[in-house]
Amino acid sequence: MSNKNIRILVPLAEGFEEIEALAPVDLFRRAGFTVVLAGVGATEITGGHGITVACDTVIEDVGIDFDAMVLPGGGLGSKNLAGSWEVNEKMLMIANTGKVIAAICAAPAVVLGPAGLLEGHQAVCFPGAESNTPDFDFGTERVCVDGNIITARAAGCAIEFALAIIQKLTDGEISRKIGKSILAQD
Template sequence: MSNHILFLLADGFEETECVAPYDILIRGGVKVSLASIHTDPFVEGAHGLTIRADALLSELDPSLYSGIFLPGGGRGVENLRNSQAVQETVRSFMGAGKWVTAICAAPIVLAAAGVLHDKRVTSYPSTEPDIRSYCKSYSQDRVVVDGKLVTSRGPGSAEEFGLQLLALLEGKDKSEDVRKGMVAR
């Protein structure tokens, strides 16, 4: 299966954490689909940017994707965590050994889904107490990879997160080519 990552979007998502990894993965040749967890394809970010999702999560077959991505953002994470469909999707992807990726506060969604018990993770600093007791170990590294689970700290690490994820999906050479083309650090 070629890599096809499903971005789960909820009202209140952190724009930088969504757009930077999306752009990096697309530049690297990874297919990305945006799914609204709501009944409307238009999803409003935490700072007013509205994105039109490709589809509604309720209309999709998760087996067609090689991984999922959950952006942070306080209200967005709350909406993701409160969605039974998101919880089921997270558990399904983890159980199938697919990529599960989350940034900023979004690892709270993974904790709520009960999939972190044997994993090393990171998250936005203020969410550490909410996640620490649900995972094997907590790290303050900017990006943490534990098998097919990838987590990151916040908006400031979104580019690094995207490049790391691209390296995992398509190889270090592809990630380095994209990094150079973007004039990224």
């Protein structure tokens, strides 16, 4: 499978955490993946810190032919993702095909937990967001990979989160090369 054939869906909702969305999208594109940014309710979505992003499409117009769905966090952004019927429908359908579902910050607790996707898995979330999924015991690692569920704690983990997703979707060499290049290591 060439990297262009690896397709990732990233839904954006008003109030999303910009670093958690844009850092992974940047790294996915460096890996050669096809990334589709899908806005919830509009094609221009403004993040929690006032950065407006032009999406490729709206969530209602995308199918489920993706290798991964990546949900950025942010308190308001996560709530808006969770409140979108289209996001939940596509997320569950993609998960049911055995593809990767990844979420960072509040999104694991606000979106994945209530949708039942954390059952039988280990996961992490932003400290304090756990109350959105009260019957789940979240871990404390920065990034947690458990089968096809990948979660991370906060914006400061966005690079590690993206590299874990890239590693899961490829043989791992691409993840190592990208990590090495952006961290300026020999």
